[in-house]
Amino acid sequence: MRILILDRDGVINEESDGFIKSPDEWIPIPRSLEAIARANAAGYRVVVLSNQSAIARGIIDVRTLHLINQKMIQRLTEVGGRIEAIFFCPHAAVQNCLCRKPQPGLFTDLAARLHVSLKNAPAVGDRLRDLEAARAAGARPILVKTGRGQAAVVDALPGP
Numbered sequence: 001m002r003i004l005i006l007d008r009d010g011v012i013n014e015e016s017d018g019f020i021k022s023p024d025e026w027i028p029i030p031r032s033l034e035a036i037a038r039a040n041a042a043g044y045r046v047v048v049l050s051n052q053s054a055i056a057r058g059i060i061d062v063r064t065l066h067l068i069n070q071k072m073i074q075r076l077t078e079v080g081g082r083i084e085a086i087f088f089c090p091h092a093a094v095q096n097c098l099c100r101k102p103q104p105g106l107f108t109d110l111a112a113r114l115h116v117s118l119k120n121a122p123a124v125g126d127r128l129r130d131l132e133a134a135r136a137a138g139a140r141p142i143l144v145k146t147g148r149g150q151a152a153v154v155d156a157l158p159g160p
Contacts, residue, residue: 001045003121005110005134007101008050008086010126011144012036012072019054022064023071029146037081047114048086049106051129055090062090085114102129107137 009015014027036046048069054060060068069086076083087106089099099105111118123134124142131141 001043003110003114003116003118004039004044004046005107005118005121005123005139006036006046006048007125007127007130008048008072010146011124012048015126015146019057019059020068021054021060023067026068026071028072028075032146033076033079033081036076036083037079040080040082045084045114045116046082047084047110048088049101049110049123049133050086050088051101052088052090053092053100056092056095085110101125101127102132102136104133104137107133107139111137 006012009020010029012028012032013020014029016025020026039046052060052065055062055065065088073083087110089097089101089106091097091100093100097103097105099109107118107123110116118137118139121139122142123130123137123139124144125131125134126144126146131143134141
């Protein structure tokens with residue numbers, strides 16, 4: 001089976017400037033869950049890699065993050081899809097950890113734990129940092145225009 005790597009906020013669910021703080025605030029992007037189910041049916045093992053600085057900021061705790069992710073998994077199950085694993089970075093950017101995207105730590109952890117090669121594995125994100133981390137890990141970065149993706153396209157364009 002092949003691996004498909006997804007960011008969570010802005011790729012699977014609607015982005016929020018104020019962070020996703022509860023399961024009630026987790027709202028799937030239209031057709032995103034069905035797309036995951038189709039990827040599963042096509043033979044992909046789907047894994048989520050997500051920065052979750054709301055934990056370091058004290059906005060949510062790990063238990064709440066797990067409840068939010070449980071809702072995502074439940075809703076995905078309802079449409080016939082499956083996420084094999086969820087990896088997250090709980091740190092704030094100022095902590096300079098190796099797991100926070102754009103660093104590739106979440107990717108290398110995924111490869112080690114699931115015993116998979118990331119060479120050219122599709123890695124879907126809505127921010128340049130998602131793409132940078134994927135590229136650094138040898139995965140194939142794919143930018144979506146949902147979430148913050150449209151702004152990332154503009155940010156990546158050369159200046160005047």
